Amino acid sequence: MTFYDGIYPFYPQQQTHFIFNLDLLTVILVFLVLVATFLIILPGIRGKSRPFWMFRIILSLFIGAVIVAVNFTSDWAAASVKTNTTYKSFSSAFVSAEVGLHIGLSGINVTLKGSPVEQLNETIDYNEVFRWTDILDKDYTDALERGLPNPILYIAEKFTINSPCGLYHQYRYSGRYASACMWTAFCCWLVANVLFSLPVILYAGYMMLATGTFVFFSLASFATVQNVPVCTFNVGTVSFQTHFSVSFWLSLATGVLCFLIGISVVILDCWMPERIREAFSVGVDDPDEDSSLIGCYLNxxxxxxxxxxxxxxxxxxxxxxxxxxxxxxx
Structure with missing residues (x-):
């Protein structure tokens, strides 16, 4: 309902805010179950290979978990500022709050937390999500109708399709390509783990190098948004700009780790192939043994x-x- 000509009324009731990303929670639970499963069967492994086996499995699952989880996180880029700003439309009341912007591959999170939280007889603690979809403008319109606070609406408006900043297309397409490269890296990681259980350790090292390469492609794709003209965010009397955040640097560290593992495996396989096959508990081929010949015995x-x-x-x-x-x- 509107007053007239699309002007929305003031909504005094507290809105329910976004709590946790269920997709990210699902990824974390799946990999925790895998870790628990391997730890249960760990006592069945005999000899000195048990510590190395445990370290290899946990490290591999960590790499896979990071590659999948960063597709659902919302902190590839972030910005935060404390300021005094107007709270809602048709009201001159000011609040002291911390405004945050968190950008992921699939959308943005805009946060608003009062300092203190209880102000104007309300609990000021918001965390709103806007996805990179063709109906983002509709989501923004719904936010207007819900009467969200002005700082959230102001930042969300910067990412609408018709905004002069053009952030929607920049972040949407860079995030789409970055996500595609991450899923390709995940496929390479799966193939590498299969090859590590076969006597073809050299190719497993190549696939780990491919995993790190696609992770770097993903980072390069997302980093291209830094080359576009900067759009300034002014909240109250303070302006702020986004910078790379946790998921970006964690992905970078994972890519470097994949490269180090891949290079180490390739070098060791060329230098001491028997030892590395023994370390990974795979069979070593004997060139003097022909399995096609079967011993014959004469009565x-x-x-x-x-x-x-x-x-x-x-x-x-x-x-x-x-x-x-x-x-x-x-």
Whole structure:
């Protein structure tokens, strides 16, 4: 309902704010279950390979968890500022609050937390999500109708499709390409783990290098937004700009770790292939052993006075005995 010409009324009731990303929670729980499963079967591994096996599994699961989780986090870039600002439309009341902007691959989070939290007889603690979808403008309109605080609406308006800042297209497409590269890195990570359980450790090292490469491609894709003209955010009397945050640096560290693992495996496989196969508990091929040859044994009854016959005499003797056995039955 509106007053007239699209002007929305003041909504005094407290709105329910975003609490936690359920997709991120699901990823964390899945990988925690995998870690718990491997720890349960750890006592069944004998010998000195147990510590190395445990370290390798936990490190691999950490890399996989980071690659998947950063697709759902909202802190690839962030900004925060404390200021005095107007609270809601059609009101001249000011509040002291901390305003935060958190940008992820799939959308943004805008936070508003009062300092103190209880002001104007309300609890000022908001965390609102706006996704990179074709209906983001509709979500912004819904936020206007819900009567969200002015700082949240001001920042969200900067990311609408028709905003002069053009942030919507910049962050949406860079985030889309970054997410695609991350999922490709996850596929390479899966293939690398399969190859580590086979006697092809060299190719597992190559796949770890490919994993790190696609992680770096993802970081480069998201970092391209820093080359566009800066759009200034003015909240109250204070302005702020975004900077790379936790997920970006964690992804960078994971990419470097994948590169170090891949390079180490490739070098060790070329230098001491038997030792590295032994470390990963995979079989070592013996070039002198031909598995296609099966040992043959000669019955003593085919030997004359304990002395082996020449190969051609042995064959003739066997044929004669078979023919004799057939005719004797008749």
């Amino acid at each position: 003593d009854s085919f030997l004359d006075e304990g002395n082996p016959l020449p190969p051609e005499n042995v064959t003739l003797t066997v044929i004669r005995r078979i023919i004799f056995a057939i005719y004797s039955k008749r």
